[in-house]
Amino acid sequence: MTAQQILTQLVQFPVLGGQSNLTIIEWIKSYLEKQGVAYHLVPNEEGTKTSLHCRIGPAVDGGVILSGHTDVVPTEGQEWHTNPFELVDKGDKLYARGSCDMKGFIACCLAMLPDMLKADLKKPIYFAFSYDEEIGCLAGDALAQSIVDTYQEKPKFAIIGEPSMLEPVVGQKGIIFCETRIYGSAGHSSRIRNEVSAIHEAARLIMWLEQKMETLYQAGQIDDRFTPNHTSIHIGTIKGGIATNVIADECSFTWDVRNIPSNTIEAIVEEFKAYCSQHEKTLQKRFAGAKIETIELHPAVPTLDTPEDAEVVTLIRRLSGKTKLHTVAYAAEAGQFSNAGFQAVICGPGDIAQAHRANEFVAKGQLEGCLELLGRLIGMFSLDTK
Numbered sequence: 001m002t003a004q005q006i007l008t009q010l011v012q013f014p015v016l017g018g019q020s021n022l023t024i025i026e027w028i029k030s031y032l033e034k035q036g037v038a039y040h041l042v043p044n045e046e047g048t049k050t051s052l053h054c055r056i057g058p059a060v061d062g063g064v065i066l067s068g069h070t071d072v073v074p075t076e077g078q079e080w081h082t083n084p085f086e087l088v089d090k091g092d093k094l095y096a097r098g099s100c101d102m103k104g105f106i107a108c109c110l111a112m113l114p115d116m117l118k119a120d121l122k123k124p125i126y127f128a129f130s131y132d133e134e135i136g137c138l139a140g141d142a143l144a145q146s147i148v149d150t151y152q153e154k155p156k157f158a159i160i161g162e163p164s165m166l167e168p169v170v171g172q173k174g175i176i177f178c179e180t181r182i183y184g185s186a187g188h189s190s191r192i193r194n195e196v197s198a199i200h201e202a203a204r205l206i207m208w209l210e211q212k213m214e215t216l217y218q219a220g221q222i223d224d225r226f227t228p229n230h231t232s233i234h235i236g237t238i239k240g241g242i243a244t245n246v247i248a249d250e251c252s253f254t255w256d257v258r259n260i261p262s263n264t265i266e267a268i269v270e271e272f273k274a275y276c277s278q279h280e281k282t283l284q285k286r287f288a289g290a291k292i293e294t295i296e297l298h299p300a301v302p303t304l305d306t307p308e309d310a311e312v313v314t315l316i317r318r319l320s321g322k323t324k325l326h327t328v329a330y331a332a333e334a335g336q337f338s339n340a341g342f343q344a345v346i347c348g349p350g351d352i353a354q355a356h357r358a359n360e361f362v363a364k365g366q367l368e369g370c371l372e373l374l375g376r377l378i379g380m381f382s383l384d385t386k
């Protein structure tokens with residue numbers, strides 16, 4: 001099957017982040033089975049979702065992992081001109097949800113499978129396909145760890161095929177989503193000095209977070225490889241209050257941190273929690289039931305910070321034919337593969353500008369370029385380097 005034929009199949013599975021991905025994995029499994037490729041599954045506890053990995057080529061060290069996620073973002077509220085879950089060919093572009101982010105890459109990997117099997121590979125190529133990437137890279141850690149645990153011979157490299165216009169990406173910001181809830185005491189608005197307004201306290205905490213971002217920036221915590229070049233802390237939603245003249249006894253807000261590699265999410269969240277618990281004690285003097293809690297909505301996604309002299313950089317430069325290295329501001333599983341011990345880079349077909357939007361597309365030229373890149377990988381890995 002061609003990459004376009006495979007992509008036609010893959011986009012028909014409307015698997016959103018958070019939903020069961022068993023249907024699309026079933027299709028991939030049967031494709032692999034038909035070609036005699038054994039695979040391993042890494043299911044979630046309930047068995048409703050699973051990652052998949054497999055190895056093509058010899059059982060030796062030094063292989064490369066090709067990684068992609070099977071989930072996509074929702075299409076609700078977006079103005080699509082075509083059915084988002086059907087691949088529509090409009091000349092030089094292919095339209096569908098996930099065509100770019102990132103079923104296009106998975107389709108290219110699968111389309112090149114017969115070539116990989118035919119080649120006399122001296123080093124193995126692994127496929128690693130995950131779920132729930134779009135809601136916080138929930139499966140990346142377990143998938144990377146399963147590869148470490150399953151195979152005695154260790155892969156050395158990981159290429160994460162997120163849309164990068166086939167340019168090599170060596171840096172990625174970390175990210176976490178948090179929710180902070182404040183519990184105060186209700187009352188007539190005139191009693192504001194006697195009660196604990198959850199909204200007033202939320203405002204204080206929000207200002208603390210904004211000030212934290214400012215302090216890091218002013219202290220020179222800057223990394224010009226990224227845009228923006230600093231750690232950002234942002235409050236995205238806030239809920240609370242029932243009427244103008246009623247003191248709010250509950251308020252909650254959600255916020256995200258996107259950190260540059262030299263800052264850590266853990267340090268920022270810990271410092272905030274310490275401030276909250278100290279502040280909570282002060283509030284409890286006025287109202288014993290006052291409470292502040294912060295929950296992490298998903299485990300922090302680690303940064304990617306692959307040094308320029310890493311071997312994987314040499315590899316991806318040769319494969320892509322591009323020497324300039326890039327960074328991205330979006331979250332991806334690359335940092336997780338890097339933490340598991342693989343030298344990781346992001347490089348895949350399509351433009352991130354088209355991802356997550358209405359009328360998402362991938363240019364056919366990008367898929368062709370990706371197939372050529374994988375062809376070069378097969379060629380390089382078939383050379384006897386001994």
Ligand SMILES: [Zn+2]
Pocket residue numbers: 069101102133162163
């Ligand atoms: Zn993606």
